[in-house]
Amino acid sequence: MAEAHQAVAFQFTVTPEGIDLQLSHQALSEIYLSGVRSWKKRIIRLKNSVITGVYPASPSSWLFVVIAILATMYTRSDPSMGLIAKIQEHLPVSQSMSTQCQAVLSAVVFSTMLWLMLIFTMRLCLKQLLSYHRWMFEQHGKMSNTTKVWVALVRIFSGRKPLLYSYQGSLPNLPVPAIKDTVKRYLESVRSLMDDTQFERMTKLATEFESSLGNRLQWYLKLKALWAANYVSDWWEEYVYLRGRSPIMVNSNYYGMDFLYVTPTPIQAARAGNSIHSFFLYRRKLNKEELKPSRIPGTVIPLCAAQCERIFNTTRIPGEETDTVQHWQDSDYIVVYHKGRYFRLRVYQAGRLLSPREIEFQIQRILDDPTAPSKGEAKLGALTAGDRIPWAKARAKYFSSGVNKRSLDCIERAAFFVTLDDDEQGMMGDDPAASLDRYAKSLLHGKCYDRWFDKSFSVVYYKNGKNGINGEHSWADAPVVAHLWEYTLATDSFQLGYTAEGHCKGEVDSSLPQPQKLKWEIPAECEEQISQSLAVAQALADNVDFHVFSFREFGKGKIKKCRVSPDAFIQMALQLAYYRDQKRFCLTYEASMTRLFREGRTETVRSCSSESTAFVRALEGGEDDYRRLFRAASEKHQLLYRMAMTGAGIDRHLFCLYVVSKYLGVESPFLKEVLSEPWRLSTSQTPPQQLELFDIVNHPEYISCGGGFGPVADDGYGVSYCILGENMINFHISCKHSCPDTGSQKFGAQIKKALHDLIQLLSPNQKEPNKTEDGQQEVKKDK
Template sequence: MAEAHQAVAFQFAITDEGISLHFDREAVKSALRSYFRGHGKKILRLRAAIYSGVFPASPVSLVVILALVTGLWLAGYDLSLGVFPALLSLARWIGYSGTYLTIIFLLSYSIFLWTLFSYLQQFTLKLLLMYKGFMFEPRGKPSLVTQLWFKSVQIVTGRQRPQLYSYQRSLPRLPVPRLKDTCRRYLQSARALLNDDEYREMEGLVKDFQEGPGKKMNAYLYLKSWWANNYVTDWWEQYVYLHGRSSIMINSNYYACDNSGFSLTSLPAARAGLICHIQARLKDKIETERLAPLVSNGIPLCSAQFERTFGTTRIPGIEADKLVHRPGAASNHVVVYKSGRWYCISLYHKKKLLTPVDLEWTMEQIMEDSDAELRPGEEHLAALTAADRKSWAEMREKYFMTGVNRTSMEILEKAAFMIMFDDLEPSLYVEVSIIHNELMITINSPCLPFHHFCHSRN
């Protein structure tokens, strides 16, 4: 009821004695709570970006550095090596003076030292994470060097709780293998597929490549590895994954979720509502970086794969496809597929996440709507994405760029994820399902007669 309170929060009237102003304090508080609730995620994202940007340093270390610099300055010691007094003299010469100017300089210099301190910690952590000796030791019997290394990592990272992307700046770069080793491994893998004559011919080709264009190509990789944490990812995604023109249905991998392994209820609508609620909370934690990063035996793993888990779509193109990611409120709904019909469900009401009970009631309405008349072509809409990418791009450009088709396609592509209800009888079976260009191997139990969800849409 915050909006209703806000509407009557302020009342004023013009009388002979002047303007009479009245306001309701509770209404004002309610309106302010509504405002901050709407901007809470933006504040959390900004806070997470600051924490991740300086990790393993923390804002507490900024306060310590500021107190140290200020205390030494008041005691007559200058940590800036003469830079700070020179700036003060220059400011006074220009015409600016006063205590506030000293405070600004002290704060600015403390932030500068704090930034250097955070980069030094990140660089130290990156050097420590380059150690790989633990990988070649027996499980449960680490050497003294590994134990000292693990303690050093703990000391550098401190006790603060990392955000989802806190370790990204400190992860080691992907090393470029030597060209000689790459060619040797290729010949080893090809030996089992070739006879003696073919293998000798392949050895000659590999030698020509190694002494010719291979040197230049490997030099490009070395050059790129200096400014890219992973010299493979973007090129692979752009020139291999997105440039593939064949059908995606059996040629690529997709996010999917099979049976979760536990059953609190046998009602499909209740399970679907609960899954929707849990996935929405996970999406919110990822976007605000409140999800803890994966750390295995003290080694942090890359969290880049979490960024496009929800609200990501592959748009078909004539020459190459395009990945589109819509974070935040741009993908605050889900699409449900049941008996050839498509439904759109909003996950939020007045910026508040719907409860599992509310979502269960909505799923029940969808299941009871199974006798409704199908729209022309609605049942076979997903089959269009099973074609090769060029044909699908041409059909999308021709039939889905105007009118209700464009609106419907945008709803599908902007969804956080999709839920597909199964029409088969509840029983234990293994099924390969192809739904909206999603290939899923699903193991269903008697308590779960529907597919959970799929993230990517093509």
């Protein structure tokens, strides 16, 4: 029990000769170094708070202003127009101070006030500049003079070398759309999904809502928008995620995959060593705010970074009515699951981060540990995979004190969770397509008890060296976790690397303490609840039908040559594929970010529009003008996407109006019906964010397969796609076996066919469309 002895700083015993005091110098050294590390982090946070607080100016600019004001005073001019003299009169200083010193001190006070006023003015100007979004609606490659001036001003007011959170105070608040605009856009979005009778009824409900209750609810919403940083995000997190009482596994959590064609090392412990070290390098950059602020690709426009704050040391805590997201400032360890045991693995020793080789050494110790799981420990994680209310009750009853509380606290406070899986996954074997499907299901739900689904993210390392990540959804959206995952994959393979034998590089400190196995005392009643939660989770997992494939016939390179947005192209292909699969259209959800605004998260793009349905019907019906209709549909989709990004979406506004109605205790038939409509086709794109980390041209094998999520509706599909390089699009398709009308494999085949049909429709050998007077495009018929 050497590690237990090292954990005690001192011991003493009372003897006839007096008190025998024994100090553990190693333990005291650890305490001292831990304190030093903690204070260093506090100083860094304080320094960054000052730098961020005065951005886009810099702290050194204060000295420049002071010197400039003092210099003008010595030239016997008064730039303050008498304010310095006024300050000097009311300055509460000792009479012993000379007049000259009082004048200098007054000048410094005035300079500071002037400096703060300049900062406020610059931030206000930048905020107003970032509120301008007309640039998004201009034709690609044709920038107006107004936008050119705007870009120049944004560069001027953006300052130099921003930290991660430098722009937070300058981002505009999400605007509240007008009721009439939202209702009009909603009715337009559902017109093609309803017959005349249904649409007439819905129009009547919408008109009644707009003219009566809607204005009252809107007033409360505008009042909230005046004082809240974002009128949507807190309610979205609370009511969409945290108040959900069904399992978060499959229903909410999502996953990300490893490299598709490459496994950097076949050694499980080595892959974990490099990867875990990379995660903590990212956390170090995050704490120091050294990560570059995310921006709209190809622009200087920053995106909100508020979600980054809770990447590490964060856990979703179950409650009977609602869950909560708990975040801790720091933790120097992770929790590792292997063969039914939980281990606490410290990644810092003597104040330094363990090297990849040392982490590999510690992981291998866990893999070699022959200890059996405690009674009830092996499948404990199933509690986080089942329904939330039973988990909340079990947590309060069995994990609120004693050894169970200490072990649970250890898991929940860990930087993140790690699973050492005994399976082998990846694209392998005689049937690589089927192996990818198994890989996706493993990352989404595993065995339903070998992941801790409440953690902000869990990392899975497989026996053959493959890995993957599972993210909890309430605290942040997928792009935040994807940014972390990209950095980790690139650092693991390109920066840290491996030896010829496949091990991590570096040396090992042999004095490292053994990873500490967590202790549990699980009563029989709790074991029964674990079994019940596992049964619920297993039934849910078994019902998931998943299909993953890489489409390599063409990619965004060929699509762009057809003068079409790749995202619009894929969305039209999905509409065509769904119509061919189900013989109908459905309400379609495409996730769009609203991080142009402070604390922005997502908005819905309703991809199934009147234009898209008209195109699909024309194509399937053999009509001649389907090419013109395709152009109109893709342009409409781009317009809807831009409107969603710029705060003019439909669904978040209606959602918040519904929340207000519930607070006021009033019923709205219109809102109730809108919020109950099922999203049978839920889609999301996960574009690469840090292309500079990967050389896809020279090393195309080093690409991730992207990630995916479970189906949203029992009779619907979940589709995630990732556009990689110029010639690849990866698709992740999910549905449920219990629905006889859906199938991930058959829908995947329909998507492939739709992609081929659309590219043939737009192929360069076709005559280019001409512009008509009203700006619409039409195609000359082939002779």
